[in-house]
Amino acid sequence: MQSFKQTLKTIGCFFLILILVMAIPLGGYICSETYLHQDAREREELAGTLDTFVLGASHAMRAVIPEVLDEEMGVNSYNLAFNLMTMQGRLELIKLEASRNPVKTIIVECSMDALTYNPNTEVLKGDQYTADRLGSFPKAISYLSRSIRFWHYPWLLYRYILMGCGTVEQFFKGEFRMRNVNQKKGYVPYYDESVRLGNTSLKKLKKVYQTVSRRPNVWEGNLKYLQEIFDFCREHEIDLILVTLPISERYVATYDNLNDTYLYYRKAAAENGVPFFDFNLHRQKTELLSDETAFRDRSHLSNEGAKVFIKMFVKTLNKLKNGEDALEDFYEDYPAMYAEQPYAH
Amino acid sequence: MNLISSEFLCFIVLLLISYFLVPRRFQWWVLLAGSLIFYTWSGPRNLVFIGLTALTSWAAGLLMDRIQNDHKQYVAAHKQELDRDAKKELRRKALLKRRAVMAAALVFNFGMLCVFKYLHFLIAQINGILAMFHGGAIVDTWQLIAPMGISFYTFQTMGYVIDVYWQKVPAEKSFPRMLLFTSFFPQVTQGPISDFTELTGELFAEHTYTYRNFSWGAMRMMWGFFKKMVLANSLASYVQDLFVNYPSYTGIAALIGAFGYSIQIYADFSGYMDIICGYCEILGIRLTENFQRPYFSKSIAEYWRRWHSSLGRWFRTYLYYPIAVAKWNRELGSRMEKRFGKAFGRALPASVALVAVWLTTGLWHGATWAYIAWGGVNGLFIIFSLWMEPVYANWKEKLHIPEESFWWRAFQVCRTFLLVTLIKVLPEVGTLKQGLGLWKQIFTNHTVPRYFAMLVPMAHKSYVQFLFICLGTVLLFAVSLIQRRQPVRQWLCDRVPYLVRILIFVLMFIVILYIGVPLVESTGGFMYAEF
Incomplete structure (x- = not known):
């Protein structure tokens, strides 16, 4: 019995010292330039003034430039999107911002991952990022306890240790900064602008056309959170707009089931009377957003691509605002779009 | 089940708890169940082969024992009737019978090992020879996937069979015990290749949980994980680059890379030994040591x-x-x-x-x-x-x-x-020709590197990793020096206060998580598991 007690004491001491040791670098991580915490502080400073929010995963973070939205549409917007953001995370952030801002419009990015992520079987960094963006420790703990299953807690501890160590590494490299000057109202352009996906030839597109099938294995919980977003916006008289952001033509050509995801969202949007735009179906997409210049990788817009896209987006939003038929610029669905693509024949 | 995985960590914790919860006389049954689960994890097919090895060795041992006993009983019963020559003749016949049994067991088991490990090599050589006469390959080349740890467990059990033949050890009567000796999970993949008396003495003894065993075992395991995950895995990409691109290395850079390989393989293999010996130490089992500061x-x-x-x-x-x-x-x-x-x-x-x-x-x-x-x-x-x-x-x-x-x-x-x-x-490096090519590069390319990056290319790629390689190597050297006089854990317990000792292992744990874990996927498992 004495041995067991001593063992428990040692294990306890080990974790206590681990937490104490990690507290310093984690403090650095929380106070430093990381998008998440800086972003939470910035939003707190702007509280009471913001009326438009963009939510979504990395596609949205790299694509929607709030400053352009503000200038072109006369709004005061903020891009809340971040890597791997879950549907639950989107709902949580909408609720937080609506409680302290006169929110009029919310734009939610719609991707296949946002429907398929299942917290029972996998654990996403997105939940951790969302917790960090909530701005306060109790809110973060509360969110994590609801979003991450207890069997994934060691992973969470591991992630925080990694982040703390990352801060120490930055400090020794002389890269540690208290503020990220690159971040503008949540939009984070790439540091290195030179990376491009590169040109995709017609021959290559023909070769890869519909060769990969990625059936959406939708988790019911995500649909529930999406419905809660609809209900919340309706209750608070907030205009909700669903958007699927453009991905590279190489990606669009490769998958044979993008239409399935599209139909999910279109049905949900129609049932709730919410406009939905899939920019992969935009008639000018291939012309304006070529793989060669507009994309950094298969699914993310480059800084240059984001500048082009935001104009397309503003144009669509203005049409919607003026009561015009914004959908006239879009194909009906993916089969209709493919029918006009040279690589599909 | 990879030793560097969360499944393995869960598995050993559960096994540890079960081991000390059951009555002590049943402890080895827990080990047997654990070993079978561990082995089945690598593929149920493999269980057949290890089962066959255990079965044939057990049967051969029993048969040799019976032949010897029959011989002894016969001689004892007919003591008066048999003259010296007759006794000698009977002894020779018994020896021949035992030798035949041993040979059958050896042929079967080494035959199985050869089929899995060497048949494709043999076929390739036959093809090479035939190609000289016919101008093309004659026999289809194919390679079977060898069951996990076949080289290790075959050698260990065949050692037992030979020992029984030499009458150095008594034959094992119980098949489950023989199965545990063959498949004991910590050593089935990479050894050590234990002696029957030594290992069974430890496996079937009753063990009590002690704090000293826990703390010493845990320290050794942590050191093993550090060696494998931080040092060996960090060196892996550097060494791999040398082996693939050695013609572009200067002689001195290639030699430094070769030293890197020496450290990598030592950290990898001895790291594995530290993990499993440390774990067995917690259970109260002492395994044969494989490294004495080589x-x-x-x-x-x-x-x-x-x-x-x-x-x-x-x-x-x-x-x-x-x-x-x-x-x-x-x-x-x-x-x-x-x-x-x-x-x-x-x-x-x-x-x-x-x-x-x-x-x-x-x-x-x-x-x-x-x-x-x-x-x-x-x-x-x-x-x-x-x-x-x-x-x-x-x-x-x-x-x-x-x-x-x-x-x-x-x-x-x-x-x-x-x-x-x-x-x-x-x-x-790959083929013999490439290996000799690396030697040639080391001895004949006398170009003096103009930049540090040319001397140690990896330092240029990731200097955090490089820093930990240098620190890890220094630590490895320091530990070896301390071990000359006394076990390093004893040294730590004697000279370092309790909380500082824990702090050292906390820091080691953090380094393992930060440097080691991200490297696991890119570097794969242990090097000796491939043998």
């Missing part, structure tokens, strides 16, 4: 007594001695002694045995000509040292070199490390 050896022969010593001991016991003392070999030695002198006649039988041992060791490590050459070169150095021993003694006397002086020992250690490193890289 890079501090003063000769290649000594190095091989201190590196993977359980394999060395197996070859020494079951191959070297039987050949060295075989009647035909001793007769050959006597004949040569008459013709070429005493020294030659005495060294020859040992040299013949060494050639057999080293070619087999080469083949054991891998079915390629590069490994056979590697074994051959090792054997050649050892045989050369054996033959030159009187000459060296003469030189040392004439040059007044004090055998025990620090500088002479340091010279011997450095020389051995250099030679061992050069021999080690030979089969690892």
